[in-house]
Amino acid sequence: MHYVVAGGGTGGHIYPAVAIAERLLDRGTVTMLARAGSMEERVFLSQGLDVRTVCSAPLLYTPRSLWRLAHATRGGVRAARHVMTDAHVDAFVGTGGYVSVPGIVAAQMSGVPIYLLEQNTVMGRANRLFSRRARHVFLGFPVEGVSGSRFTVTGNPLRRKVYTALTECRLSRPLRPGLLFIGGSGGASFVNNLFLRTIRELDSRGREVPVTVVTGTDDYARIRDAVDELSLRHVNPVVVSYEEHMERLYEHARVAVTRGGALALTELAVGGIYAVVIPYPFAVGWHQSKNAAYLESLGLGIRIEQQSLLFDRYLSIVEKALDDEAGPALPASSIFGSDAGDAIMRTIEEECSHD
Numbered sequence: 001m002h003y004v005v006a007g008g009g010t011g012g013h014i015y016p017a018v019a020i021a022e023r024l025l026d027r028g029t030v031t032m033l034a035r036a037g038s039m040e041e042r043v044f045l046s047q048g049l050d051v052r053t054v055c056s057a058p059l060l061y062t063p064r065s066l067w068r069l070a071h072a073t074r075g076g077v078r079a080a081r082h083v084m085t086d087a088h089v090d091a092f093v094g095t096g097g098y099v100s101v102p103g104i105v106a107a108q109m110s111g112v113p114i115y116l117l118e119q120n121t122v123m124g125r126a127n128r129l130f131s132r133r134a135r136h137v138f139l140g141f142p143v144e145g146v147s148g149s150r151f152t153v154t155g156n157p158l159r160r161k162v163y164t165a166l167t168e169c170r171l172s173r174p175l176r177p178g179l180l181f182i183g184g185s186g187g188a189s190f191v192n193n194l195f196l197r198t199i200r201e202l203d204s205r206g207r208e209v210p211v212t213v214v215t216g217t218d219d220y221a222r223i224r225d226a227v228d229e230l231s232l233r234h235v236n237p238v239v240v241s242y243e244e245h246m247e248r249l250y251e252h253a254r255v256a257v258t259r260g261g262a263l264a265l266t267e268l269a270v271g272g273i274y275a276v277v278i279p280y281p282f283a284v285g286w287h288q289s290k291n292a293a294y295l296e297s298l299g300l301g302i303r304i305e306q307q308s309l310l311f312d313r314y315l316s317i318v319e320k321a322l323d324d325e326a327g328p329a330l331p332a333s334s335i336f337g338s339d340a341g342d343a344i345m346r347t348i349e350e351e352c353s354h355d
């Protein structure tokens, strides 16, 4: 079997593409589509994946017609069609981001079955436009108003190493005592500022808790300098700009303060790491807030909106969660209790082997 996979732009699109490719590689060969010089190209190559570059245009104007869109991204579609016709392709998988668009259009033109992943509780723009053309849409979270046999709530696929480490983390209770701050794949200055205020306060209370922050590359120097200036006595925080091996940070965490990105929330839920979620307030359709609400409904975390965050209340939530050695229990038959990557791979394999 030969598969083509595309997803790009941010970690929330790129890492699910890696996770699916890792599983499909057990069953055949995989070619990844990426924009030249992009984050997805760098990540795919670092994972030893076979990459072909295509150019792509933003979906800024949400074109209604596939053919108008095909025109706007014609260079990318041409390159993607070459990939589809060079070898017999059994399936195309798109995990979102602009780069998946030429892949979807090329797959449609070449008669290759299309599979899509929607990571969030709200359908993204590209998936809204293309889900009718997909043979199957995998959902990382239940999506309001979406049902039917073509849609399956699988949960979000995680990279194998991350999934294994997190599952072990959840099973080997009690959890390690660390507090982790993550602002999504690009970092978030709001989360970084909250980290500074939190460590100052925990230090003044004499609380010796291991704290790590992943700042994002843009804010790294500012936060590192600010930590040096605090001259802390009890808390000795680790400041990281970007972590290639997130499992190493998750392994030490009991609680995470995080944005509401679908992949971060999935990873925390799988690991049984309590999530204090401060959703990005400008996310399209408030999807981060809705992602967080879903986690909260399962008792796996709490949602605090940025606009209404009261520091003292927030800190008492964090401290209470840090004192809970066992962490939250995963409800029976929750979507976070099994390997979504394997489920997606099995569906694609089964459906394509009947063709």
Ligand SMILES: CC(=O)N[C@H]1[C@@H](OP(=O)(O)OP(=O)(O)OC[C@H]2O[C@@H](n3ccc(=O)[nH]c3=O)[C@H](O)[C@@H]2O)O[C@H](CO)[C@@H](O)[C@@H]1O
Pocket: 010, 011, 012, 013, 015, 096, 119, 120, 183, 184, 185, 186, 214, 241, 242, 243, 244, 245, 246, 260, 261, 262, 263, 264, 265, 267, 280, 283, 284, 287, 288
């Ligand atoms: C601002 C915005 O609209 N962000 C969106 C973007 O999130 P974004 O890409 O920021 O965030 P996610 O939390 O979904 O995914 C981040 C991924 O990057 C990884 N990671 C992160 C930091 C790091 O240093 N190293 C690392 O490997 C995480 O382990 C995770 O796998 O796509 C997600 C999936 O559609 C959406 O839910 C988010 O709303």
